Amino acid sequence: MxxxxxxxxxxxxxxxxxxxxxxxxxxxxxxxxxxxxxxxxxxxxxxxxxxxxxxxxxxxxxxxxxxxxxxxxxxxxxxxxxxxxxxxxxxxxxxxxxxxxxxxxxxxxxxxxxxxxxxxxxxxxxxxxxxxxxxxxxxxxxxxxxxxxxxxxxxxxxxxxxxxxxxxxxxxxxxxxxxxxxxxxxxTPGFIVNRVARPFYAESLRMLQEGAADCPTLDALMREAGGFAMGAFELTDLIGHDVNYAVTCSVFDAYYQDTRFLPSLIQKELVDGGRLGRKSGHGFYSYAEGAVRPQPAEINSAASVNVCIAEGNLGAAQALLSRLSEQGVEVIQRDGQGLLRVGDAVLALSDGRMACQRAKEDGLRNLILLDLAFDYSKAQRIAISYAAGIDPQALDQGVALLQRAGFKVSLLSDSPALAVLRTVAMLANEAADALLQGVASAADIDLAMRAGVNYPQGPLAWADAIGLAHVLKVLENLQAGYGEERYRPSLLLRRRVAEGRTFHD
The missing domain is CATH 3.40.50.720 (NAD(P)-binding Rossmann-like Domain)
Incomplete structure (x- = not known):
């Protein structure tokens, strides 16, 4: 027809x-x-x-x-x-x-x-x-x-x-x-967009609740590193917390209280207090006349760095090396486990473990973890976390290297998978379950998230680009770290990794 x-x-x-x-x-x-x-x-x-x-x-x-x-x-x-x-x-x-x-x-x-x-x-x-x-x-x-x-x-x-x-x-x-x-x-409850999008709000709300960073910092990371049009707190203020919270509760109830869709107590408090966002004049931010928007937190270094060592492939962060080279940093490449060394500091893309855990388990001193960026060659900001006991000079050297590449650097507390990586991994995981359950095709799921909520890339295609094995590792480490079903990896994700396939094969 x-x-x-x-x-x-x-x-x-x-x-x-x-x-x-x-x-x-x-x-x-x-x-x-x-x-x-x-x-x-x-x-x-x-x-x-x-x-x-x-x-x-x-x-x-x-x-x-x-x-x-x-x-x-x-x-x-x-x-x-x-x-x-x-x-x-x-x-x-x-x-x-x-x-x-x-x-x-x-x-x-x-x-x-x-x-x-x-x-x-x-x-x-x-x-x-x-x-x-x-x-x-x-x-x-x-x-x-x-x-x-x-x-x-x-x-x-x-x-x-x-x-x-x-x-x-x-x-x-x-x-x-x-x-x-x-x-x-x-x-099915939430159709495509209102189901798959839940982690975008949920993970930022959880990081805020855990004190990983404040609202302007997390929002800035979603925009300037993740490539999203708005951060979760800006977006829910725009939508209205009464509306966004009601949708979350509806999806949560429709899926028989699956913890993956668990509503946030922080957002409930805003709704209870009448702080509904822009339409009420106050949400996570104030919209009163003359109100000044708080700025994202940044960490700075005055150290001078001109050379770094790349050990093996940095995975999704590999494009960072070209950016460093373009800024005049000498990049020495050698075999290894996907680490970037500068002075006494060791930098690595997060795999979902806390920095303190990874440093202990992998025997890495002065470890600094890097968050995901949608495009490392163009991102304006990057999030880092570090293991307790890091040498202040090593931290200074790591921050200086990222600043030399042109990044604004925002420090998060030692949180599993940092900000952008955990959000994207959870978006991809929810999209994978929707695909597994026949809600829609992979192409339609990705198109829906791009055209419906302006994501920079569909979550399934994004997971393919990161590498499904890495996304699975991140989710497994998140689940182990929290001990919660919320972070359980999709059966389809596990299957595609075992088969050596992508979501779009």
Whole structure:
């Protein structure tokens, strides 16, 4: 089945920010669109709001007057559900309440023709459950847009137990024709994005709770080393802690309290205290007028270093050597276990063990552990930790070497896998379980995380680049260090390592 023809009539129920955004997307693609809301006048007001937004784009030269007028001409506010009788696609974007949605779709089923596709924009409820009481549950699917719908590229096409695969393909092709990046997913809790993304928030929250570093430092590391658009604390302040915490609790409960999705007591306290982020004026950061954002912590050295020794392959951090060479540091290479020596200091990419543990077990004095960077040749910042008892001069030499390479250096307490590495390993682990369980394909999982939450790379492709054996080692060491099921490696990850394959083979 191909995409719906632009002559197909589309209806959107719910004229809030999400519903209005979806209506705008469909109208811009050329469809006649009906917008319905149970609040009198709300649909007409939403269309007026769309007009104002499009007018701003015209004023900035990003949209032609003709395109704005054509979009607005395609939009019509209606006040009664009976007006949707001859629609070809109806998209529901109302309150996240199972019974309310079920009631709506049962009502629609009695009004609309059998050819009409019914779709829910739910972000968390089961499509199977919503459809269960319909006479024709096969025609209900999830069509999950991300906010703001006109801007965000991703659309999750969600199939429930009874959903017609042909209709899923139709919605996939239609979303593509609308300029979106669609992905297929089964109706499991969180679908792709809201499930796989949980560790991004959870690991930063855990490091904060353990005193590894403060919010601005951890956020800066996610941006300037990890390549993410925002750190976890900035992002949850933007989303709203009430919303983000509720999603975490929903996923946690849906997976029968699996500790991998355990909510954070720190975030709960913010919600309980009404510190919901930007919308309340205070979250992890203050948004009051004149508030000054605290700066990330850095450690500096005045030592002079001009030569270092690379023993063996540094794994994912190998590109660091080229960066050092470009800055005039002489890099002497010899065989070894993947270590970088400068003066009395020994530097190594973290393998998930604490620095004190690795120093003792591997017999390494003056050990400094390096965090992961998305691109060591371009990253602006790097996190380090060190083993207790390190010679201050050796620490100075290690920091000086990283500064010579052009990094800002942030010191974390001796935490397993530091910041970026543990977060990426856990994202990849969750994505691996989603792949193992048939939630979506590897390509769609990676696309969803890039297009839905702007990750610099899909977590499965990122794990492939790091090396699956190293990711597995990191997770095994995290699990051993904490003694918790939270960090258990995915069966699929173990299998791919044993087979010598990647996630994309």
């Amino acid at each position: 191909t995409a719906l023809n632009t002559s197909a009539r589309v209806a959107v129920i719910g004229a809030g920010a999400m519903g209005a955004g979806i209506a705008q997307v469909a109208a811009q693609a050329g469809h006649p669109v009906l917008l319905l809301d149970n609040r009198p006048g709300a649909a007409a007001q939403a269309i007026e709001g769309i007009g104002r937004q499009l007018g701003k784009r015209v004023d900035s030269g990003k949209l032609s007057v003709d395109a704005r007028n054509a979009t607005l001409a395609n939009l019509q506010a209606v006040e009664a559900i009976e007006a949707l009788a001859d629609c070809d696609l109806i998209i529901e974007a109302i309150v996240e309440n199972l019974e309310v949605k079920r009631t709506l779709f049962r009502q629609l089923e009695g009004i609309c023709g059998e050819h009409c596709i019914l779709a829910s924009n739910t972000s968390s409820l089961s499509i199977t459950s919503i459809a269960a009481q319909l006479e024709r549950p096969q025609r209900l699917l999830g069509l999950h847009f991300f906010n703001p719908a006109p801007v965000m590229a991703l659309v999750e096409i969600v199939s429930g137990l009874a959903s017609d695969p042909a209709l899923a393909e139709c919605l996939y092709d239609t979303a593509k024709a609308w300029g979106k990046k669609p992905v297929h997913t089964r109706s």
